[in-house]
Amino acid sequence: MQALHTINDIRSALKQARRAVEQTKLTSTVGMIPTMGYLHEGHMSLIRRAKSECDLVVVSIFVNPLQFGPTEDFDKYPRDAERDLRLAEEAGADFVFMPSVQEMYPAPIKTKVIVTSITDVLCGASRPGHFDGVATVVTKLFHIVQPDQAYFGMKDAQQVAVIEQFTADLNSPVRIVRCETLREPDGLAMSSRNVYLNEEQRKQAVVLIETLRRIDDWVAEPGMTIEKLTQHIRGNIESAPLARIDYAEIRTYPGLEPVASMEEWHANQPILVALAVKFGGTRLIDNRIFG
Ligand SMILES: Nc1ncnc2c1ncn2[C@@H]1O[C@H](COP(=O)(O)OP(=O)(O)OP(=O)(O)O)[C@@H](O)[C@H]1O
Ligand SMILES: CC(C)(CO)[C@@H](O)C(=O)[O-]
Numbered sequence: 001m002q003a004l005h006t007i008n009d010i011r012s013a014l015k016q017a018r019r020a021v022e023q024t025k026l027t028s029t030v031g032m033i034p035t036m037g038y039l040h041e042g043h044m045s046l047i048r049r050a051k052s053e054c055d056l057v058v059v060s061i062f063v064n065p066l067q068f069g070p071t072e073d074f075d076k077y078p079r080d081a082e083r084d085l086r087l088a089e090e091a092g093a094d095f096v097f098m099p100s101v102q103e104m105y106p107a108p109i110k111t112k113v114i115v116t117s118i119t120d121v122l123c124g125a126s127r128p129g130h131f132d133g134v135a136t137v138v139t140k141l142f143h144i145v146q147p148d149q150a151y152f153g154m155k156d157a158q159q160v161a162v163i164e165q166f167t168a169d170l171n172s173p174v175r176i177v178r179c180e181t182l183r184e185p186d187g188l189a190m191s192s193r194n195v196y197l198n199e200e201q202r203k204q205a206v207v208l209i210e211t212l213r214r215i216d217d218w219v220a221e222p223g224m225t226i227e228k229l230t231q232h233i234r235g236n237i238e239s240a241p242l243a244r245i246d247y248a249e250i251r252t253y254p255g256l257e258p259v260a261s262m263e264e265w266h267a268n269q270p271i272l273v274a275l276a277v278k279f280g281g282t283r284l285i286d287n288r289i290f291g
């Protein structure tokens with residue numbers, strides 16, 4: 001595995017690697033996993049899947065300042081390059097692209113990729129400008145690496161919807177692969193930010209998955225409505241004394257339209273139940289898609 005820090009280096013390494021693959025078969029495929037590092041099993045499952053489906057696998061590690069708000073955790077976001085390289089290699093990565101902020105943004109950026117409407121809700125509403133930063137950096141990474149396929153986790157379901165939207169709208173040749181959320185043994189979704197939680201917050205954080213798992217029973221109750229279901233969801237989360245709800249919403253997926261009735265819930269379209277909950281200063285997200 002090679003670790004590369006500049007755009008020129010990753011481009012020339014990939015050109016060479018693709019050529020080598022193409023000496024043994026007609027075409028080569030590159031799979032990419034964009035990350036912000038501090039890798040865990042969730043990231044590794046994406047790398048393993050890419051490895052099983054592509055000839056060459058590129059992991060990018062870049063904590064992207066453009067997607068953090070001014071009061072968010074850009075500076076204290078966990079970083080450990082040495083450990084990341086070990087885990088990426090163990091999971092089967094061929095290349096790790098880990099540019100500096102200067103390499104990615106040598107001058108103030110004047111071009112952004114902005115996805116409208118589906119970014120007005122959920123994390124887009126709580127984190128203004130966040131998805132402009134995500135869509136812009138993912139576009140840059142796609143232009144740098146030119147992968148055939150890119151792998152994203154469904155823990156960030158809105159992010160997947162945003163990336164699918166701009167790749168479709170802009171006719172990007174990159175195929176977006178949705179990957180399932182990996183969980184800790186007690187069900188908490190794996191996330192780099194879980195390290196911020198203290199012992200008591202960590203214990204109570206399971207309330208997210210416990211709530212998502214109870215939804216089937218609530219939906220089966222006679223006379224259930226979207227309002228009552230939302231109340232059950234919010235009430236259950238609030239049973240954890242340290243939990244502060246940012247949002248708990250029921251929307252269509254990937255369109256992210258509100259769902260007005262249980263008839264709509266049961267109609268033939270995927271429904272997203274999305275949660276963002278704060279424990280102290282740590283904001284966790286999780287979700288489930290029904291149907
Ligand atoms: N538990 C998980 N299972 C599967 N994929 C995941 C999981 N957690 C993150 N990913 C995916 O890994 C990619 C990189 O995510 P990122 O580096 O932001 O990790 P993270 O753990 O989600 O970090 P954060 O705590 O900042 O949300 C994204 O596509 C994300 O959806
Ligand atoms: C896709 C991404 C790597 C863009 O910075 C980030 O939003 C993430 O880690 O999910």
Ligand code: BAL
Binds near residue numbers: 067
């Ligand atoms: N996993 C999404 C990236 C972020 O929270 O900024």
